Amino acid sequence: MPGDTATSVSGEHNARSRAQLTEDVEIGLAGTLNLRRTGLRLLTLLRPELADWSALVLPDNRTGGVTFFGGDQIDFTDLVARAPRAYPLLERTLRSGQPHRVRCETGDPTSAALTSVVHHPRLCEQVAARAPADVLALGLTARGTTLGVLLLARFGDRGWGDDDIGFAQRLASRAAVALDSARLYEERGRIAAALQRGLRPPVLPEVDGLRVAARYRPTAEHLEIGGDFYDVHGAAGDWLFALGDFCGKGVEAAALTGRTRQSIRTAAHFDRRPEVVLGALNSVLHEAESEQFVTVVCARVRPHPDGHADVDLAVAGHPAPIVLRADGRVEQLEVYGTAAGVRAETRYQPGAVRLERGDTMLMYTDGVDEARSGSAFFGMDRLTAFLPAYAGAAPDVVCEAVEQHVLEFLDGQPHDDIALLAVTCGS
Incomplete structure (x- = not known):
């Protein structure tokens, strides 16, 4: 019968259209992990085949409000309080x-039926202006969580049949997975950024009677964090300088350095003697029953009005600092100790040195002396050989020179984390 043929052709065309729309949604939403762009792309793909009008409602976890997207203008976005x-x-x-x-049968944008699902005044006006309207609110549920609502409207005689609603729900389910992936990606990015800010090397304080500088170059330079660390804290006339190196690299090592820095700060709050600080750190790390250990050098520096500074120091498995005297002499200090976290009971023996005006004490991690190019190491001899040329220079100049010499030696090859901390006596 002619009527049956027409119905069959219409159904076949509709099936092809839906199959194409489903494919467009799946492919179109797979190309971005930006939540806003994914949402706006979805609204674009659904019109006009599925709906005459579309909008997206997503809770904003940071503010507690809800964000409305889309409507007549796809790029419309507005964050409002949740009510x-x-x-x-x-x-x-x-x-x-x-x-x-x-x-919605009338053009009243404040009708209870319309505001109960669309709510936003601007979006309600758009729907009411083209009434009668048939509006769907579909939950966007993925991985057991409803992360938002997809609003779809058809105007005039084009209403929602049961088959249309079922198809719209299937599309919403596919879209929810893509939106949830984008949401998780952005949340993890924010968490990583927040952690990275907390793990970055601190800004150095101004210290009366001393000039202080540092350099930090992690293995994964794009992360700006790694297993090496330094810290400076204290009060007028009594400062603790710490520099260390966790076994390991990257994010995992950086997380442990954050805990180590905090442990050192807490211990120094009660007693700034370096051997006591390292003893406390060793206890904390060993009690954590971790296989990780850290090498650290701690120096307590007390500048005096006459221009000299007294330094008490202790090391835990770390190279002792180098002192570059103002007259060009280079001294490798003789202080030793076991890495923190290795043994339950460890006593650290302190050492002492006096810095005169213009003298620089340089603390460094093994990314300097153990930098490797081919089968050769940068080594202590190479380090101490060029330092006399920088006698009397500012500490930032000394740190920059050491870093540059190491990088030139590496000649573009991979390197371990590099940290430098220099203290020059005299303002």
């Missing part, structure tokens, strides 16, 4: 993923 009583059906969908459908 569950003002939009009960929308709130129910946000919480449970349960779909809702309302019919």
Whole structure:
């Protein structure tokens, strides 16, 4: 029969259209991990084949509000306070993923039926202006969590049939997975950025009677964090300088350095003697029952008005500092100790040195002396050989020179984390 043929052709065309739309949604949302761009791309793909109008509602976990996207202008975005009583059906969908459908027969943007699901005044006006409207609120649920609501409207005689609603729900399910992936990616990025800010080397304080400088170059330079660290803290006339190196690299080592820096600061709050600070750090790390250990050098520096500074120091498995005298002499200090975290009971023997005006004490990690190019190491001899040329120079100049010499020696080859901390006596 002619009528049956027409119905068959219409159904076949509709099936092809839906198959193409489904493919477009799956492919179109796979190309970005930016939540806003993914949402706006979804709204674009759904019109006009599935809906005449579309919008997206996503809770904002940082502010506690909800963000509305889309409408007549796809790039429209507005964050508003969350008010569950003002939009009960929308709130129910946000919480449970349960779909809702309302019919708006009049051009009143404040009608209870319309505001209960669309809510936003601007979006309500757009829908009411083209009434009658059939509006769907579909929960975007992925991995057991409802992360938002997809609002779809058809105008005039084009309403939602049961088959249309089922298809829209299937598309919403596919879109929810893509949106959730983008959300997780952004959240992890924010968490990583926050942790990275907390793990970056600190800004050096101004210290009366001393000039202080540092350099830090992690193995993974794009992360700006690694297993080496330095820290300076104290009060007028009594400062603790610490520099260390965790066994390991990258994010995992950086997380441990954050705990180590905090442990050192806490211990120094009660007693700034380096041997006591390292003893406390050793206990903390060993009690954690971790296989990780850290090498550290701690120096307590007390500048005096006459221009000299007294330095007490102790090391835990770390190279002792080098002193570059103002007259060009280079001294390798003789202080030794076991790496922190290796043994439960470890006593650290202190050492002492006096810095005169213009003298520089250089603390460094093994990314300097153990830098390797081919089968050769940079080594202590190479380090102490060029330092006399920088006698009397500012500490930032000394640190820059050491870093540059090491990088030239490496000639572009991979390197371990590099940290330098220099203290020059005299303002």
